[in-house]
Amino acid sequence: MAKQYDVLFRLLLIGDSGVGKTCLLCRFTDNEFHSSHISTIGVDFKMKTIEVDGIKVRIQIWDTAGQERYQTITKQYYRRAQGIFLVYDISSERSYQHIMKWVSDVDEYAPEGVQKILIGNKADEEQKRQVGREQGQQLAKEYGMDFYETSACTNLNIKEPISFTQPRKVRTCMTEGLKLVGGSSEDSNQEDVTLTVDTGPTQHRLHFAMLLGN
Template sequence: MAFSTEEQQTEDYLFKIVLIGDSAVGKSNLLARFARNEFYPNSKSTIGVEFQTQKMDIDGKEVKAQIWDTAGQERFRAVTSAYYRGAVGALLVYDISRRQTFDSIGRWLNELHTHSDMNVVTILVGNKSDLKDAREVPTREGKALAEAQGLFFMETSALDSSNVNAAFQTVVKEIYGILSRKVILSQENQKQDITWMMDGKTVVLQGDHEADSVSRRRRCCSS
């Protein structure tokens, strides 16, 4: 059976997204909940690197999010460069019931910026929001840090599914939006310096050079 080009191109986009943060903040369970709607209360620390691919539909386009998960322990730092290579999105996760995981956010951001593009779409995720009685990091602190660093922000619970899909979708939709704007700008730039004669006058199309830079806005999504 012959397939048309449209039928063969079932996948429109593939985005690599990384999960980062200290060990035991719940990165693997966030991924399990998002990709398979599963939760493992007695899950062990991730060894090395794992990834899952999840399909999403955005504006009628099929987007595949390839989500990478790695161990937060220091002894697995050797995977760093390969882990971040090609990433266009990141979920930076801390545990709201363990302040030290929140205090590590600056180090993780430095690592992300060192090994990947500075414009990686990043959301700060305060996980385990179900542990209300054990909370050590107030929501306002997470929001304030996200605003200061120009990140999205959301609190999640892999246990009860709260905001898990929304956190991943926020990153994927923003990446798609940036890509779409770049495509439009690229098409506009192709028209730059094109001249033609109209009513005896030469008309020059000027591109919008300022629009070509997509600035990192300070943005914050409340839970």
């Protein structure tokens, strides 16, 4: 049986309940949008396999519950993520203010150096906006994160950008000599792969995470 993918990336969506994490997940994996809000219980995930420069990449995205009563469960998933999206709702100042708490959780439970991306979701609800784009940019800058405003409803900054971790970086790595190094995985007997770039005597290990944005 042909191998279904070459590289597996685990990515995590975190943020307050109701900010649209599940909608972002469904829009990317299934190209669907559901306007009704159904709270995630514990954790859920979806997968999508894409191809970038001949490499089959399986993206596994974990959607976590925002309610406090589930956070003991969801924090267990932080340590295995290659990238973490911290999501707030641009029409909710409260969800924006809580990002600092979510960042603290990531710093405590996630692997050192994991890439963090700040997402201001529901950008289609401009008339209800409570958080300016500049505020999101400033907060992201303070914590060393990339920042994007998205809309699962209108498909803004979802389909193309979320499809892979920094495509330009990947192409650069390919030209420098990309090696795929396999490893073991604890869940579902799936194979983890670390991307290592061979630039001569020294090999530089790269940590990849998806970026939402062009």
